[in-house]
Amino acid sequence: MENPIVKLQQKISELTETQRRVADYIIKHPLDVAFLTVDQLAAIVGTSTTTIMRLTFSVGYSGYTEFQKGLQENLRHQAAPQTRLEANIKGISGNNLWSRYAESQINSIQDTINMTSPESLEQAMDMITSAKRIICTSVRSGLPIAQYLTHGLNRLFGNAQLVVADVSDWADSVVNMNSNDLLIAISFPRYARRIIDFAKIAKDNGVQVVSITDSYSSPLVKYSDLILLCNSSSIAFHNSAVSSMFIADYLISALAINSPEKTKERLDKVNSILTGMNYHHLN
Template sequence: MENPISNLINKISDLTEAQRKVADYILKKPMDVAFLTVDQLAGIVGTSTTTIMRLTYSLGYSGYTEFQKGLQEHFRSQTAPQSRLEANLKGLDSDDLWTSYVEHQINNIQSTVEMISTSTLNETIEMIVSAERIYCTSVRSGMPVAQYLTHGFNRLLGNCELILADLSDWIDKVVSFTSSDLIIVTTFPRYAKRIIELVYRAKENGAKVIAITDNYSSPIVKYSDLVIPSNSDSIAFHNSAVPAMFVADYLISAVAIRNPGKTKERLDKINSILTDMKYHHQ
């Protein structure tokens, strides 16, 4: 669904006089409308709930609730951090912040689980274990996910490397990418142009791309062989990496469990070295 504000502006000439009155208020105070009930909005504007419902239908939404969710998502993912914080504070119960946070993250994880099919996860794992080399990359809020994946896969498989997209050094690596290589990229709003450039160049050389991102309208999707959607909403101003870390932890666990022999052999060797290092330092 497109930006609800742009959608409303584009369709305003087709609205009835009563609907335009509602539209005018939405355009003047969209952040307020994002958290008003349909009854509250009708009372403020001085119209009926039926008029508001018909307005949202004409914009292509199933109803006011869907339109309102579109507004909320727009403010959380497309606006400046301070505006996103303001939008979130309007719907937040600050009396019990910890409970609100926990409930929010549980809902985030649940919605992420519902968006990812078993076949997508199976295909992801197959791409990981069959890759000759694996590169994980991200910037800002997605970087902890890339670092966690790199550590986990390198410990299990020994062929994973972290690429810092903020540094131009990745150019020296990307020129030698082949179809046997895999890039796992994590990206959330505001999407970094340098991530897109890295992936675009990798695809030019035939590398496979798995994207962990917040939705299918993310600009990284067009360059990806496989997309793992991950809700990045937070109760504050930032993108939350918690659901993506949940996915990352599953992928590491699944790779280990599906390759028990190879995993045990490698971990035994690593453990032997770590134990020996501890012995010599005593």
């Protein structure tokens, strides 16, 4: 049976705002939804049972019951990895802040794995490798991710550029962007207006847009060709960068492994230059 989470993700751009809110909850809490009645789910999300039924129809199911069976079947297939994760967590003492932080981040990464499908990551890599130019943009808590991704992609392909959306004058460059270019926008609550403006204008110019964000309720969704979801919650006041960095590092690693013919020659040349400059400190 096809994964209902993947089917939701594939149809997300066609859903209404209310249906996207329901889809967000299902994607983030699949284990809970697998055993909730439609009335219980409606009460939790704050919508009607009719909205949920229409959502399940729109992704190809005969109703909520069939959708839920698909969800239960998918969770059974994931039982082994979840058990391994739970075993790791049980080895962590809950008596101090460091342990609670570690447990929180392990859970966030597992949530991110559940929310972002391998198919979405493959599509992102295809878009990156086929792009003539790659622009990574973010502000505040998302900026380290954009910087890291820009560095990694530029090292691999030599065509990545960082734009800090709230300080860079990107309006002059976006008018020259077209369908051969790719914008990777990274934003978490509170979503930055300038990133949303950048994504909208880029999309209007035919640019492909990949967004790394926390939910399908993000304002970036409207202007994105592909969404990579991650859990940005933390044990304090801020958006955590750990799960989004997990996605960024995976993309860089997977691209290097899967595209050796495109990356090896460039990496060898860069390493040769850095070695010749005595760039790195040697003991």
